[in-house]
Amino acid sequence: MFETLKQQPADKILALIQMYRDDPRADKVDLGVGVYKDATGLTPVMRAVKSAEHKLWETQDSKVYTGLAGDPAFGDAMADLVLGDAVPRENVAAAATPGGTGAVRQAFELIQMARPAARVFVSDPTWPNHLSMLAYLGIEMVPYRYFDEETRGVDFDGLIADLKTAKKGDVVLLHGCCHNPTGANLNSAEWDAVIEVLLSTGATPMIDIAYQGFGEGLEQDAAATRKVAAAVPECIIAASCSKNFGIYRERTGLLMVTSVDGGARALNQGTLAYLNRQNFSFPPDHGARLVTMILTDDALRADWQAELEDVRLSMLGLRKQLAQELQDLSGSDRFGFLAQHRGMFSRLGTTPDMVEKLRLEHGIYMVGDSRMNIAGLNAQTVPILAKAIIGAGI
Numbered sequence: 001m002f003e004t005l006k007q008q009p010a011d012k013i014l015a016l017i018q019m020y021r022d023d024p025r026a027d028k029v030d031l032g033v034g035v036y037k038d039a040t041g042l043t044p045v046m047r048a049v050k051s052a053e054h055k056l057w058e059t060q061d062s063k064v065y066t067g068l069a070g071d072p073a074f075g076d077a078m079a080d081l082v083l084g085d086a087v088p089r090e091n092v093a094a095a096a097t098p099g100g101t102g103a104v105r106q107a108f109e110l111i112q113m114a115r116p117a118a119r120v121f122v123s124d125p126t127w128p129n130h131l132s133m134l135a136y137l138g139i140e141m142v143p144y145r146y147f148d149e150e151t152r153g154v155d156f157d158g159l160i161a162d163l164k165t166a167k168k169g170d171v172v173l174l175h176g177c178c179h180n181p182t183g184a185n186l187n188s189a190e191w192d193a194v195i196e197v198l199l200s201t202g203a204t205p206m207i208d209i210a211y212q213g214f215g216e217g218l219e220q221d222a223a224a225t226r227k228v229a230a231a232v233p234e235c236i237i238a239a240s241c242s243k244n245f246g247i248y249r250e251r252t253g254l255l256m257v258t259s260v261d262g263g264a265r266a267l268n269q270g271t272l273a274y275l276n277r278q279n280f281s282f283p284p285d286h287g288a289r290l291v292t293m294i295l296t297d298d299a300l301r302a303d304w305q306a307e308l309e310d311v312r313l314s315m316l317g318l319r320k321q322l323a324q325e326l327q328d329l330s331g332s333d334r335f336g337f338l339a340q341h342r343g344m345f346s347r348l349g350t351t352p353d354m355v356e357k358l359r360l361e362h363g364i365y366m367v368g369d370s371r372m373n374i375a376g377l378n379a380q381t382v383p384i385l386a387k388a389i390i391g392a393g394i
Contacts, residue, residue, distance in 0.1 A: 071288060
């Protein structure tokens with residue numbers, strides 16, 4: 001039977017990783033893979049995570065299954081982290097998932113179950129896995145303008161015009177903060193305008209928030225998600241713990257569905273549990289339990305927040321250093337957008353040919369659409385990248 005299978009497209013980032021590994025140059029720079037790295041190139045285990053794991057090792061006396069939606073305490077802790085008091089907890093259904101990717105996939109399954117004809121509006125560009133999953137599930141995808149290639153900021157007028165074509169029963173997929181892959185974000189007034197469009201069209205927002213704490217800070221990065229969830233009748237939220245807790249391989253995420261009617265929560269909660277059962281039964285618990293321990297222990301939470309803030313400021317410092325280096329070399333402020341973007345990524349705004357030139361001639365590895373991982377830099381490699389960008393004629 002398997003002779004009918006077709007070769008699937010290779011993952012571009014995984015292919016880029018292999019090319020980087022095979023490159024013998026000592027001064028090569030990896031800006032492709034989307035994980036945080038410290039100044040030594042390591043993705044460290046956070047102090048609070050180590051402390052929580054040690055405590056868990058000492059106290060855990062069973063590895064029995066949790067519920068289909070995971071430990072309710074995890075849902076409570078994450079709902080508080082992401083939503084604060086924007087939506088009453090009794091109006092929030094929540095289910096643990098294998099990472100933020102699992103939350104996004106379950107959200108798409110939920111949309112398909114609730115509205116088989118739903119269209120999902122997706123920013124152009126967006127995280128490639130959004131598009132891949134929607135295509136695999138056969139859900140119609142509608143792109144909306146987002147990134148302005150000239151200013152390297154948000155094409156807000158185009159965004160609003162495109163979102164106005166949505167209708168009730170459609171879903172608008174939004175990035176809660178630190179837009180991937182561009183790093184360009186909406187400001188507070190622009191979020192207000194998006195909410196007005198959502199309310200006028202009746203479309204349902206879905207928010208993918210994978211980088212809370214990497215942009216302006218924990219509370220600031222949650223502000224848009226909270227504002228949207230508080231304003232609309234229903235909202236879908238996919239949250240990841242991979243980046244801000246540094247637990248990538250533990251696959252820890254949460255899918256939430258909010259409603260203004262508390263009575264709808266039981267139906268929503270039961271549906272999320274059902275979807276988990278169909279896909280993987282019980283969600284993984286180790287990472288979720290660590291997150292719960294950290295968020296509910298004052299000392300662990302304080303240490304985690306302090307280290308997370310160090311991570312955020314480190315990336316911000318690299319952004320400012322790179323923008324300054326480029327300004328010094330070019331005599332122009334045309335790269336100032338790099339200091340304005342937030343999160344791990346920025347989109348340089350150049351052609352695939354130029355990206356290939358950076359790789360071949362300078363050992364600079366980034367995704368073909370010119371998305372680069374700022375966290376892949378350090379103080380020593382920033383000047384190397386700046387010289388390569390100017391040397392390539394970008």
